[in-house]
Amino acid sequence: MKRKLSIITSLLLSSSVVFAGGFQVNMQGVRQVAMGGSSTALAYDIASIFYNPGALAKTAKGTQVYLSANGIFAKTTFVSTPTAGYTSQTDNPMSTPFNLYLSHKLNDKIALGFGVYTPFGSTVNWGNTNANSLRYLIEKIELRNINFQPTISYQVNDKVSIGAGLVYATGSVVLEKGIPLFDPNGKEGVGRLEGKANSIGFNMGVHAQLNDRLTLGVSYRSQVRFDITSGDATFTVPSSLAANFPTTTFSASLPMPQVASLGLGYKVNNKLTLQGEMNFVGWESYKSLDFTYAKTTTTLMNSTSARNWENVFIFRLGAHYQYNDRLELMAGIARDPSPVKDGYFSPETPDANRFLTTAGLVYKVSDKINLMASYYYTQTDQREVYNNADAVKGKIQTAAVAGGIGVSYKF
Amino acid sequence: MKHIYLLGASLLVLASCKPNLEPTKPTSGDANFTSYVAIGNSLTAGYADGTLYRSGQINSYPNMLAEMFAFAGGGDFKQPLLPGDAGWPSLKYVLGVSSTGSLGPTTYSGTMDTAGSGTNVYAAGPYNNVGIPGIRCIDYIMPGYATANPYAARLVNSPMQTALAMATSKPATFYTVWLGANDVLGYATGGGVGTVNTGVTYPTATNNISSTTLFGFCYDSVVNNLARTGAKGALINIPDVTSIPYFTTVPYNPLNAADPNFGPQIATLNAQFAQLNQVFTALGKPERKIIFNTTGLSPLLIKDKNLTDLSAQMTTVLTAAGLPAAQATLYGQLYGQCRQATAADLMVLPSSSVIAKPNATAIAAGVPQQLAINGVTYPLEDRFVLTGDFKDGTSNVSGEIALAKTATAAFNAIIAAKAQAKGWALVDMNKFFASLQAGMKFNGVTFGVSFVSGGLFSLDGVHGTQRGYAVVANEIIRAINLHYGSTIPVVDVNKYPGIKFP
Structure with missing residues (x-):
C-alpha cells in the first residue's frame, strides 16, 4: 500500500465542551439554598452580596464574616432508546461550591462588602471505558468559576436600599473525550483540552420594604463571557498518527449568562415569612461551542457545535419559620427548567427540567455566631433526548442531593 | 462536636442517591428467540x-x-x-x-x-x-x-x-x-x-x-x-x-505526473505510444489510445479480455509500417487487447502491490524491461481489474x-x-x-x-x-x-x- 491513508477526517472533536445541570450553581448561601434558592426579597444575612447587593446595607451590621460550603452529589443515567441495549452512568466526584463574604457597615447609610463565590461550575464524569458509549462525545468535564466581588450598598431611606458590585471572574475548564483510534495494545486515544480565562461583570440590586409585611427585591447579574485564547490541547493517539494530532493551543468562548431576579417577601406573622421569586436566566447567549486550534490537520479540524440554548424562567418558593430566639427553620421548592432544547442533547450537560425541594436550619450559638445547615434534593424529569448531528438518542435522568453548612461571625 | 459526625453520616446517605431511570424491557413480538x-x-x-x-x-x-x-x-x-x-x-x-x-x-x-x-x-x-x-x-x-x-x-x-x-x-x-x-x-x-x-x-x-x-x-x-x-x-x-x-481503494488513475519516478518518463512514453496510437485510430478503435497526462493523474493501462483481440491486425499494420517483424509481433501481443482504465473500472486491492512495478513473469518470458512495467507499459492483468463497460470504436463492450x-x-x-x-x-x-x-x-x-x-x-x-x-x-x-x-x-x-x- 503506497498510499497515504488520510485517516479519520472530521469524526473527532466535532462537538464539545461544557458544564452540567444547566451549569448554574445556585448555592451561594445556606438560608437561601434552604428556601428553594430564593433570597432576592428577604434580607437575612450578608449572602445578599451575591443574591441582592441592594440589601447589603440592611443586612450588614458592624463587621461580619460569613463562610459556607456545599457538598453536591449528582448522578446522571443515560439509557439508549428505543429500547435499552446499553446504559451509561456518570461517576461524578463530590463538587464543593463555597462562599466567603465579608462586610463592614461604614455608617448608617453605607455598607461595604466583598464576596468570593462560585456561581457556575460542573463536573461530569461519564468514564473512559468501553462501558460508556458516549465517551467520544465526552468522557469528563470540569468547569470551574470563581467570582470576586467588591460591593457597596447604600440605604436611600427607611425603606429603600440599593447596591452594586464589580465582578472579577476567573474560569477554567478541563475536558477529555475519547478518540476512536487504538494502539497496538487496544488502548484508545484521548483528547484533552484545558483552558483558563478571566473576565469582568457586575451585580446590582434594589431592596425595598413596601410595608410592615411586604418586601420587594430586584437584582441583576450581568453576563460574564470567558474567552479562552490559549488553552492547551493535547492528544494521546497511536504513534503512527501522532502527526495528525499535534499538541497545540486552542481558543474557545463560553458565556456565563445574565440573571435577572424579582422577589417578593410576605410576613405572615411574627414567626412565618414566605418568599416568592422568579429568575430570568439568559441562556440564549449560548448559541454554539466552537474550538479553534492554532495548528490544524486533516484530522484535527476546527469545530463548531450548535447549542442554541433558550432563556429560562425559574420559579422559587421559600418559607422561613422563627421557631424561637435561637432556632430558625427553612424549607423551599423550585421549578428549574432546562435551557437545553429538544434535539440538542450533549452529554457534557445532561440537562432536564428539575423540581427541587430544600430545607435547613440556623442555630444562633451566641450573639456573634450563627451555625447553619441546608439540604437540597432534586430528581429531574426522565427526558427523551437526541442529537441528530451526533446520532445519539436516549433517555436521561439526573438525581442530585447536596448538604450545606455555614457559619457567620459578627465582630 | 458529635453534630459533625451526624453531618458526615448524612453526607454518606446523600451520596447514595441516584436516578430511578430504568431500561425498558425488550419484547420479542411475533418471533421466538429461545433458540x-x-x-x-x-x-x-x-x-x-x-x-x-x-x-x-x-x-x-x-x-x-x-x-x-x-x-x-x-x-x-x-x-x-x-x-x-x-x-x-x-x-x-x-x-x-x-x-x-x-x-x-x-x-x-x-x-x-x-x-x-x-x-x-x-x-x-x-x-x-x-x-x-x-x-x-x-x-x-x-x-x-x-x-x-x-x-x-x-x-x-x-x-x-x-x-x-x-x-x-x-x-x-x-x-x-x-x-x-x-x-x-x-x-x-x-x-x-x-x-x-x-x-x-x-x-x-x-x-x-x-x-x-x-x-x-x-x-x-x-x-x-x-x-x-x-x-x-x-x-x-x-x-x-x-x-x-x-x-x-485503489484508484483507476494513480499515476501521478508529480511522482519523480514517473513524471520524467511521460514524454518518452507518449512518444513511444504515438505510433501505436495511430494504429488504434487506423483500426477504428481510437478509444484505446494510450496517452499519459503531463500534469496531474493518468489512468492505468489494463488488459480487458472483453475487447476484440486486435493482435494480428496490429502486427500486420506495424509490419507494413516498417517495424521489424519480431517487434511488431510483440507489440501486437502486448497491446492487442488493452486500454487505459476509466472511472468505470475497479482495481482490486492486491493490485496496489504490483502497479508501476516490473512484471517479472513477463520479463522472464522475454518482454523487454521497459515494456514490462505493470499498468504503465504492461497491461495490468485481468485478475487485478474488475472491468466496467467500455465504448470500443463502434461497439459497446459490457464489463465484468x-x-x-x-x-x-x-x-x-x-x-x-x-x-x-x-x-x-x-x-x-x-x-x-x-x-x-x-x-x-x-x-x-x-x-x-x-x-x-x-x-x-x-x-x-x-x-x-x-x-x-x-x-x-x-x-x-x-x-x-x-x-x-x-x-x-x-x-x-x-x-x-x-x-x-x-
Missing part, C-alpha cells in the same frame, strides 16, 4: 483481516444479536471458537508502517494458531453460529463439501454431511440466513477471471458466478428445511460487492462489473421472494451498504466505507471490523423489529474494538 442459529459464510463466522480468529468469532454479528435477543427470551449461544487469535489457516493482517513511512496491512508477525485449530469439534456442538467462511449458497446442500473447506471440516460429523444437515442437527426457533455473497464475490475479487455458470453446473472453482438456477434451487432447499419445524427468521440479502474497499451486478440482483430477487413466501423478515443489506457510502454516525463517531479510515471494514477490505459487524447487527435488528413487532435493542457499536494502529 437462535445463524446460517452463513465468513461474514457470519466473524471472519476479519483476511482470516478467522477467536476474538473475531466472539464478536461476530450473530453473537451480538444473541446478546440482544437474550433481553427478550433468547437462550444460550454457542460458537465453534478457534483456540487462538493469530488467524487460521493463515495469519491475520495487521496495520504496519512501510519503509516509506506509509501505513498499510502487513501479515501478523506472531505464530499461527495451528495447534487444535483443525480439530473436528462436532462432538462439542451443536453450535448456534454455523457460519462457514468461503461457503457459497450452492455448496450448502452439497455432500462432501467439507472435504474442500477446512472450516466446514471442523464442524461436520462426517466429511459427507452437508452444511445444511450440520446446521439443522438441532432445530432452532429463529434463524438468520446470510448466504450468497460468495456466489458472486469470488468472481469479483478474482478480477472477473472466472465465468458465469448456468443451468445446474456445479463448479468446484470458486471464482465463477454461480448459476442462478442452481442458486435458486439451493436457497429454496435451505430455507424450506429451516422452516419445516415452524421456525421463523430473517433472510439477509447480498450487498453489491463493488461497493466494498477491496474494489474502491455488469455481470456481478446482474448476478447480485438476480440472487437478491430470489432471496426477497423467499422471504415473502415464508413470511420471514428480509434484511435489505444491499440497500443498507449503499446508504453507508455517504457515511453514518453512532454516538458521535463517524463511520464510512473507506479502507482503514472508515472504521467499518477490516484490513482485508471485504469483511467487517468488529464495529462494522456491530453496525450490521443493528441493521438486522432494525429489520427484525419492523417485521416481527419486537423491540430488540440496538448493539452498542462503540463497545467493540477497532483497527489497531502502530
